[in-house]
Structures are given as structure tokens and as C-alpha cells.
Amino acid sequence: MNILQYKFPKINFIGNKEKIVDWIADNLPTDVESVFDAFSGGASVSFKLKNEGYKLVTNDIMKINYLISKGLIENKEVKLTEQDLENIFKGKPLKGFMFNNYSNVIFLPEECMELDLYRVNIGKINNIYKKALAFILIRRAMVRKMPYSRFNLNWDKITQLRDEEYSYKMYGRKRAYHNLSFKEHILENYEDYNNAVFDNEKTNLALNLNIFDAISSVETDAVYLDPPYTGTMNNYFGFYGVLDEYIDGRKLQPFKDNFIDKKLSVYFFERLFVSLKKFKYIMLSYNNSSFPTKEQIWALMKKHSREVSVIEKKHAYQLTGKGNKQNNLELLFIAKTK
Numbered sequence: 001m002n003i004l005q006y007k008f009p010k011i012n013f014i015g016n017k018e019k020i021v022d023w024i025a026d027n028l029p030t031d032v033e034s035v036f037d038a039f040s041g042g043a044s045v046s047f048k049l050k051n052e053g054y055k056l057v058t059n060d061i062m063k064i065n066y067l068i069s070k071g072l073i074e075n076k077e078v079k080l081t082e083q084d085l086e087n088i089f090k091g092k093p094l095k096g097f098m099f100n101n102y103s104n105v106i107f108l109p110e111e112c113m114e115l116d117l118y119r120v121n122i123g124k125i126n127n128i129y130k131k132a133l134a135f136i137l138i139r140r141a142m143v144r145k146m147p148y149s150r151f152n153l154n155w156d157k158i159t160q161l162r163d164e165e166y167s168y169k170m171y172g173r174k175r176a177y178h179n180l181s182f183k184e185h186i187l188e189n190y191e192d193y194n195n196a197v198f199d200n201e202k203t204n205l206a207l208n209l210n211i212f213d214a215i216s217s218v219e220t221d222a223v224y225l226d227p228p229y230t231g232t233m234n235n236y237f238g239f240y241g242v243l244d245e246y247i248d249g250r251k252l253q254p255f256k257d258n259f260i261d262k263k264l265s266v267y268f269f270e271r272l273f274v275s276l277k278k279f280k281y282i283m284l285s286y287n288n289s290s291f292p293t294k295e296q297i298w299a300l301m302k303k304h305s306r307e308v309s310v311i312e313k314k315h316a317y318q319l320t321g322k323g324n325k326q327n328n329l330e331l332l333f334i335a336k337t338k
Helices: 018-026 044-051 063-074 082-089 097-102 109-122 128-145 155-162 164-171 182-195 211-216 236-248 265-275 294-303 322-327
Strands: 034-037 055-059 205-207 222-225 281-287 307-314 329-336
Touching: 018 044, 018 329, 034 044, 044 055, 044 063, 055 063, 063 128, 063 205, 063 236, 082 109, 082 128, 082 182, 097 109, 097 236, 109 128, 109 182, 109 236, 128 182, 128 236, 155 164, 211 265, 265 294, 281 294, 294 307, 294 329
Parallel strands: 034 055, 034 222, 055 205, 222 281
Antiparallel strands: 281 329, 307 329
16 A cells, blocks of 8 residues: 555544554554544544555544544545634634533633634534534644643633643643633644645545444444543543534533443443454454453454454553553454454
């Protein structure tokens, strides 16, 4: 395959595989030409595989993650123009969904009004790919302004950590980027996101479905799985659900079939592996601190596959503690079903 060299933009996604995508891609079986990224998240793995010339289908139940893949994986050529940005920023801040629900909860009232204005203006964009790029740029700005890059902190902690003097006193860093405006963050990242749009001469597709609904509609050589790791920080709706609410303009309930309930995790994995027999290969990213255990996952995969192997790599996630970082192993299961 003709390997391209487009750069993945800064996404900031908890649990992302950006630092180990080369390792994952290098272990794809050599006869694979198409891949279904079934829990695509921040799309770092799909972006790497797109660069390497694979045909991709991505899926994520979160709308904001779907839009990341819509804008950067499915999209071949559409980019935002400076006029598009002017249209997004046009007008006076207004009181809408974010102001009514998240003022002094995750952002200041005036910041929420700015977001509400941008949401109205993005709604006027007709092109789906431009709309996706606009939302994921705002996503980047919203995440960048949040301490720890997630939305499940209480307001007292947010205001404390956005205090630059406090941050410098406690951590030796002022973290001034928490207090830049959304507009400043968007303008800072605009070119990087545009430059990440490219055509790998394949017809790629982004889906926004429940995992089991998505599986039934996809035909590829291999499926790559990176579900939430039960037993670790894995509440992605808690981390990022506000972003989906912002897009929809309404409060939402956590999604079903989310793999984070330890009592149901074995059931979900069994159900998952049963449904994947139509793919020639199954690749599963996993973690040695998660439940079910490495041995349980191997046994479940072996039950529904001809061959199963597992390789390991040291990999420290940003949110793991110092002790866990020393002992953390990323696992890559590879199963052949046919």
C-alpha cells in the first residue's frame, strides 16, 4: 500500500491509542485490506489506517466521536474556509441550551452564551463535512478549557484549577489555555484540522450506531475493537456526554450496551464475539488491569475463533496513577475466525 503522511490533529481523548497506533497497525494481518473500527472514539487508529491505505468503516455510539470520524475519516476533501469561520463567529452571544443548563456548572455564563451562538450558526451550515469539522473544532476548544480534559468535575474544582495563580503555586504551571476563549482555541487549531482532511482513494464510512446494530451492517476483512476497559476510568458518557448534549441541544441519558458495568462485562464480550464470526480477523485492544481478565478474554475469543494470540506492550495512560503506570500493559488480541 502507498503510505501517506498526514498528521493527526490534537484531539485529547481519554484512552486514545495515538501513541501506539504504529504498533497496532504493524500487527494487522498482511491479507487485510478493509477494517471496521467498531469503537472508534477519537479516531487515532482509523486515521493511522487511512494513512496506510486501508478501507475503513468506523462506528461510535457517541455523536461527537462519530463527527470526528465523519470529518477526518469519511471526508475526502471538504475543508472549512475563513468565511465559514466568520459565519460561525457572527452575531452576539445568546442564552440557549448551554446557558440554561451549564452556566457555573462547567463554564462561565458568558462562555455558555458564546457556545450557544456558535451552535445556532453551525446549524445553518448545509455541508455535513463542514458541519462535522466545525463541531469537532468546538469540541477541541471545550475540552481544552476543561481541567483534566473531561466534563465530570464539580464547579468548585473547575474554578480552582482555572485559577492560574493557584495552578502555578500547586503544580508549577499556570495552564493559561483554560482561560483562552473558545474562538481563540478554534483559530489555533483550524489549520491543523483542515490539513488532516485527505483522500486515501478508498470509500470510507462513519457510523453512529449501537455496536450490535453496527456489526450487522458492516462487511470488512477485519474488525478492530477498543471498548471501554471495565475496572478503569471508562465512563465516557460522564467524560464527554455534555458534548453530545450540546450538539443535540437537549439533556441525554447514558447509552445502553456500554461495557462499563463489571457485572455485565462477560455477557457483553460473549455477545460481542458471537456476533463477529463473519469477519476473518478480530483485533482487540485491552489492558492488563481490566475485567474480564486477560485469561478470560482469551478463553472467550478462543471459544468463537480458530486461532487466538495476544501480544503485550508497556503503555501508560494519562489518567493512571504513578504506581499503575509502572505496571500497565497494553494487550492486543488477534483472532482468526475462518
